[in-house]
Amino acid sequence: xxxxxLAAAGLSLMxxxxxxxxxxxxxxxIGITTYSxxxxxxxxxxxxxxxxxxxxxxNKKGGIQxxxxxxxxxxxxxxxxxxxxxxxRMVQDTKVDVMFASISSGxxxxxxxxxxxxxxLNFMWDCGTQRILEDDKYSYVFRTQANATPEVLAPLLYLxxxxxxxxxxxxxxxxxxxxxxxxxxxxEALKVLKPDAKxxxxxxxxxxxxxxxxxxxxxxxxxxxxxxxxxxxxxxDTFVRQANQxxxxxxxxxxxxxxxxxxxxxxxxxxxxxxxxxxxDHYFLHPExxxxxxxxxxxxxxxxxxxxxPIYSVFHMAQAFAALQAVYDKxxxxxxxxxxxxxxxxAAMPGLKFQAFGRxxxxxxxxxxxxxxxxxxxxxxxxxxxxxxxxMMIFPASQLxxxxxxxxxxxxxxxxxxxxxxxxxxxxxxx
Amino acid sequence: xxFDTLMLAxxxxxxxxxxxxxxxxxxxxxxxxxxxxxIAHGSFYALGAYVAVSAGIALTKAGFSPWLTFPALFGAALxxxxxxxxxxxxxxxxxxxDKEQVLQILVTFAIFMMLENVQRxxxxxxxxxxxxxxxxxxxxxxxxxxxTAYQTIFLPILAVIVLVGLRTFLRHTSAGAQILAVTEDxxxxxxxxINAERVYFLTFIVGASLAALGGAVAAxxxxxxxxxxxxxxxxxxxxxxTAGLGxxxxxxxxxxxxxxxxxxxxxxxxxxxxxxPYILMVLVLIVRPSGLFGAPQLRKI
Numbered sequence: 001x002x003x004x005x006l007a008a009a010g011l012s013l014m015x016x017x018x019x020x021x022x023x024x025x026x027x028x029x030i031g032i033t034t035y036s037x038x039x040x041x042x043x044x045x046x047x048x049x050x051x052x053x054x055x056x057x058x059n060k061k062g063g064i065q066x067x068x069x070x071x072x073x074x075x076x077x078x079x080x081x082x083x084x085x086x087x088x089r090m091v092q093d094t095k096v097d098v099m100f101a102s103i104s105s106g107x108x109x110x111x112x113x114x115x116x117x118x119x120x121l122n123f124m125w126d127c128g129t130q131r132i133l134e135d136d137k138y139s140y141v142f143r144t145q146a147n148a149t150p151e152v153l154a155p156l157l158y159l160x161x162x163x164x165x166x167x168x169x170x171x172x173x174x175x176x177x178x179x180x181x182x183x184x185x186x187x188e189a190l191k192v193l194k195p196d197a198k199x200x201x202x203x204x205x206x207x208x209x210x211x212x213x214x215x216x217x218x219x220x221x222x223x224x225x226x227x228x229x230x231x232x233x234x235x236x237d238t239f240v241r242q243a244n245q246x247x248x249x250x251x252x253x254x255x256x257x258x259x260x261x262x263x264x265x266x267x268x269x270x271x272x273x274x275x276x277x278x279x280x281d282h283y284f285l286h287p288e289x290x291x292x293x294x295x296x297x298x299x300x301x302x303x304x305x306x307x308x309x310p311i312y313s314v315f316h317m318a319q320a321f322a323a324l325q326a327v328y329d330k331x332x333x334x335x336x337x338x339x340x341x342x343x344x345x346x347a348a349m350p351g352l353k354f355q356a357f358g359r360x361x362x363x364x365x366x367x368x369x370x371x372x373x374x375x376x377x378x379x380x381x382x383x384x385x386x387x388x389x390x391x392m393m394i395f396p397a398s399q400l401x402x403x404x405x406x407x408x409x410x411x412x413x414x415x416x417x418x419x420x421x422x423x424x425x426x427x428x429x430x431x
Numbered sequence: 432x433x434f435d436t437l438m439l440a441x442x443x444x445x446x447x448x449x450x451x452x453x454x455x456x457x458x459x460x461x462x463x464x465x466x467x468x469x470i471a472h473g474s475f476y477a478l479g480a481y482v483a484v485s486a487g488i489a490l491t492k493a494g495f496s497p498w499l500t501f502p503a504l505f506g507a508a509l510x511x512x513x514x515x516x517x518x519x520x521x522x523x524x525x526x527x528x529d530k531e532q533v534l535q536i537l538v539t540f541a542i543f544m545m546l547e548n549v550q551r552x553x554x555x556x557x558x559x560x561x562x563x564x565x566x567x568x569x570x571x572x573x574x575x576x577x578x579t580a581y582q583t584i585f586l587p588i589l590a591v592i593v594l595v596g597l598r599t600f601l602r603h604t605s606a607g608a609q610i611l612a613v614t615e616d617x618x619x620x621x622x623x624x625i626n627a628e629r630v631y632f633l634t635f636i637v638g639a640s641l642a643a644l645g646g647a648v649a650a651x652x653x654x655x656x657x658x659x660x661x662x663x664x665x666x667x668x669x670x671x672x673t674a675g676l677g678x679x680x681x682x683x684x685x686x687x688x689x690x691x692x693x694x695x696x697x698x699x700x701x702x703x704x705x706x707x708p709y710i711l712m713v714l715v716l717i718v719r720p721s722g723l724f725g726a727p728q729l730r731k732i
Binding site: 036037038039041042044045175201202203204205206208209210213214215217218220221233234235237238241242245246247265269308 | 653693
């Protein structure tokens with residue numbers, strides 16, 4: 001009996017040995033916060049679809065360094081308190097290896113200190129506020145895309161390069177952090193780059209407003225040369241449609257830095273000649289990428305899965321996955337081929353270069369991604385039932401961001417009109 | 432402010448007020464008769480919009496005349512009001528009329544949450560829109576700028592028709608008299624042979640249809656997105672509270688006040704645009720706690 005017990009115990013111990021010696025986990029767990037409810041789900045759900053598609057593709061190809069990935073989602077729309085609890089639970093109970101959080105800048109503001117506290121690798125995969133990595137130093141928090149500063153400066157520079165003769169500007173932004181902060185960057189930069197331009201109206205209708213008729217009337221009466229709106233989703237769609245129905249596009253030049261995500265939905269409601277951006281060099285007809293077989297395969301697969309062309313949140317999700325693959329490759333190589341600790345992965349982030357479906361992105365010493373910006377003007381072409389981009393410029397983001405350690409607000413004040421002559425790459429639709 | 436600018440603000444205010452009135456009047460009508468604060472009213476608004484747009488898109492895709500999108504708006508409102516409103520009243524509300532008001536609010540809130548998810552399940556999260564009805568009516572020039580005829584003419588006329596129609600129905604028809612009798616005293620009305628259950632059922636369907644109509648006619652002017660019902664229910668409550676709960680004419684006046692106040696704010700002090708409905712509500716309730724047209728209620732012992 002005793003001999004049998006010892007034999008069984010010995011066998012059990014032997015079966016444990018490989019597990020103890022194994023340096024790779026059975027799976028790499030990725031927690032993703034994205035909006036699957038509420039107005040922001042217009043970004044969140046496409047990103048979630050993309051995450052599933054990308055994870056499937058990674059696993060089909062053998063995983064990251066041979067380790068398959070497994071996804072866990074949290075709905076950002078559940079509210080910040082629930083999200084914080086879920087985030088903590090996912091890190092402590094589910095024991096995820098990395099978190100991708102979040103879409104909302106407000107959520108990122110809260111999540112960044114929590115991630116640092118929990119010592120979990122966190123990729124801010126979509127939120128725009130530049131403040132987080134400028135105001136504090138983090139060891140575990142990184143951003144795998146650009147931030148608001150280049151995302152707003154690039155459309156302004158495009159405007160100054162292509163239509164410099166404007167005198168008056170009005171803004172219609174959503175009344176929350178992004179709407180206010182993006183206008184702060186735009187208006188401050190306008191003061192130094194074109195000091196003679198006058199701001200004639202500032203409208204901040206509430207987030208999710210269903211009607212912009214009154215704002216449109218006021219703008220029709222004021223006739224500003226330029227109208228900026230960094231709105232997105234249904235708000236942007238409604239504003240564009242109501243403005244177009246009443247001829248506002250005929251009297252003012254529109255600048256819509258986030259409208260890449262609305263092109264397909266708006267169809268013919270978005271007129272030609274509007275300046276459009278996509279928060280990075282994100283575009284399903286990216287002039288430098290569209291011939292790339294991987295790019296084409298992804299666009300086709302995404303369209304087959306969802307019925308739509310990918311928008312910037314999809315590309316941001318792809319960048320988070322590309323960063324994850326690249327950083328594990330780098331950390332494993334630096335660790336002599338062994339599976340790295342989370343500290344080793346975090347240490348590999350600064351200086352990391354990776355590429356998804358746009359130009360390569362680099363993570364700076366402060367954890368912030370440097371990502372070029374593609375801006376274009378809408379045009380109609382055969383083959384699409386909506387406007388596509390023409391007269392595209394890709395701006396080098398490294399020149400549109402303050403140096404590490406400096407804050408955007410202070411840096412913008414040091415700019416001079418010489419920045420307008422920044423060298424950019426030009427592309428036309430079809431070329 | 433010049434006269435022209437003031438008139439522009441008035442035009443915008445009337446257009447906005449018309450839409451808000453259509454939704455708020457349904458809410459206040461249901462409360463006036465049934466005594467139920469129906470949070471799910473916001474869902475009827477959203478579903479009215481989604482069904483109208485789906486019907487409109489289906490009709491235009493099938494090659495029918497775009498003018499048929501107009502009857503589609505009204506058909507969608509009726510379908511949502513009768514089917515969903517009818518089912519909700521018959522199988523849920525009938526069980527809670529005698530319960531605490533807080534329970535009624537919780538139950539209708541639960542329905543609202545469930546319908547929000549049904550909405551996402553059926554229509555997803557991508558914004559929907561259908562601008563045919565708005566484009567068909569074209570634009571009109573007022574005080575030097577272009578307005579859509581749909582918003583400045585069609586919606587106000589529709590709001591007036593609903594107001595006059597509801598008044599006439601209540602004051603000059605036998606069914607209206609029965610509703611008023613049940614509203615006044617359900618027990619006494621039942622004692623003289625009025626079928627109070629049927630009155631409640633029909634009232635809820637009318638109220639739900641008005642919310643759905645609000646959503647359906649709003650659809651050509653806005654984007655249909657998740658959460659649109661929540662947005663409207665809050666505004667409708669502000670209108671109903673300002674008017675005095677249960678007051679139909681009051682809802683029209685309150686909607687007009689809020690519409691004009693909001694558009695004037697955009698013209699003069701845009702930062703107050705969001706606050707205007709609530710500032711007006713608070714000011715009115717400070718002076719008249721029962722609302723503009725409401726009367727203090729006596730509690731039965």
